[in-house]
Amino acid sequence: VGAFWYLGVADAHVVAARGPDRMRPAWDINNAPFIAELKHPPAPMDLLTRMRGYLDEIRVIEASAAGGQATERQVEIVGWALADAMTPVDVNAMVDGQGIAGTNAFFDRPDVSQALGSTNAAGWRISFPASKLAPGDHVVSILVHPWQGGEPRLIMERKFTLAPPPTTEQRAVQALAERQQAPGYWLTDFTSGTAFEQTRQELNTYLNAVMVDVLSPMANEAGVPDMLMRARRYLTDQIEPGGLVRYHGRPDAPTIGTLGCAITPDADDTALVWRVAPSTDRMLLAPALATLAQYRRADGLYRTWLAPTERYQCLDPGRDPNPADLGIQMHVFMLLAKEDPPAAKALCEAMTRKAADGDVWVYYADAPPLLILRLADLRKAGCPLQLPSSRLRTTVPGQEIWVRAIELLQLTEDGAATADTHHEATELLDKIAADDFSLLRSTPPLFYHNDLTASVRRFYWSQELGYALWLRLDFENRSRQTKAGCRSDSLQQRCGEK
Secondary structure, three states: OOOOOOOOOOOOOOOOOOOOOHHHHHHOEEEEEEHHHHHHOOOOHHHHHHHEEEEEEEEEEEEEOOOOOOOEEEEEEEEEEEEOOOOOOOEEEEOOOOEEEEEEOOOHHHHHHHHHHOOOEEEEEEEEEHHOOOOOEEEEEEEEEEOOOOOEEEEEEEEEOOOOOOHHOOOOOHHHHHHOOOOOOEEEEEEEOOOOOOEEOOOHHHHHHHHHHHHHHHHHHHHOOOHHHHHHHHHHHOOOOOOOOOOOOOOOOEEEEEOEEOOOOHHHHHHHHHHOOOOOOOHHHHHHHHHHHOEEEEOEOOEEEOOOHHHHOOOOOOOOOHHHHHHHHHHHHHHHHHHHHHHHHHHHHHHHOOOOOHHHHOOOOOOOOHHHHHHHHHHHOOOOOOOHHHHOOOOOOOOHHHHHHHHHHHHHHHOOOOOOHHHHHHHHHHHHHHHHHHHHOOOEEEEOOOOOOOOOOOEEHHHHHHHHHHHHHHHHHHHHHHHHHOOOOOOOOOOOOO
């Protein structure tokens, strides 16, 4: 009985390649195997090596792709291994019998050290692109080289299932979920100019109310009802004893001083919150409506700030310390349409008279997307307001795509979309979603700004709103095409007709 350990190394030529005496090397005593072998160090005693290790976890993660902000799915395998309580040479992963990735980098595992008494690095992590594998069931085998030149040893096998990559819609929803904070709100980015750079963040009730508005019509289809429930709960909690709401939320909130300030209550956020996330205590609505009425101007429009000038808090007013902005009128109208129809009718008439006047373009003069969106909401509530076409265009670089996205959304929801506009919407959606929504992350919607006559300028942006608008247009575009019987291979057919 005997055994051989083949290392794959040829020691010497026992036959000369050419020459008259080709057999002479075969008779050279130094080429005898039992003598030539003495030139090598002893083979590693791998059979006596005690291998210990474990495959802790196989998971699929989103990791940054090389050279950019885009992410790609990675399979990450994590575990530990020791060879006679020493750090091994390397660890390799095989999937379904094929070598796929490995590592020779080990890190400390305090849990392993505590359990086994070894202070040597034992932890390892192997990752590779998920695109290397087809969706479905796979078997992962972990092999460890205990010593340099030794044979690989199998320490563990495990089955796992790779789910298909998320759809673009799922990726947008996932981004919204990841960016929503634990209390239920999303943060807003702001800059000092019309370029999305050197951004800072704040918390305001305004964005969160708008998010609820945009996502609500397709919440179940998009799988976001839990997100909206949390956002509504946060908004409802911001209603104060007098029924009013502040832009940065309640003055006793833990975020005051870091993500906002104790600002004066305003008509915009009061109207928005009472409409999308009203309190169950309806007794608070009456004083809120009464306060709004106190700040109604002689021309029928409502002022922004619900306090006298001498009681302003955390404000940097512009030329008009308490303007009647047109966007704010739209939000007040939408509340009054539910709670006080005669007052809503009077406000609609006032907006129609004043829409072309420059003094009502305060917070949206350079940011028309949201007002374009609100025009459809006003029509549904019985106010067919028309705005000057010059006010519906943008001069801010990169914002044209968001203006057009909202215009296409209006056409689609109104049933006026044709095959051509459905095709345009599909192409625009693809453009925004390309490279894992890189356009959205670099140029999100600019959806309002402060009074540009104030001493400091601020422009407000939201990636979250971009994802929400994308989801809304995607949902409406697909559902309307389905209802109209349109197909992508029949673009000559009119879509959206009843």
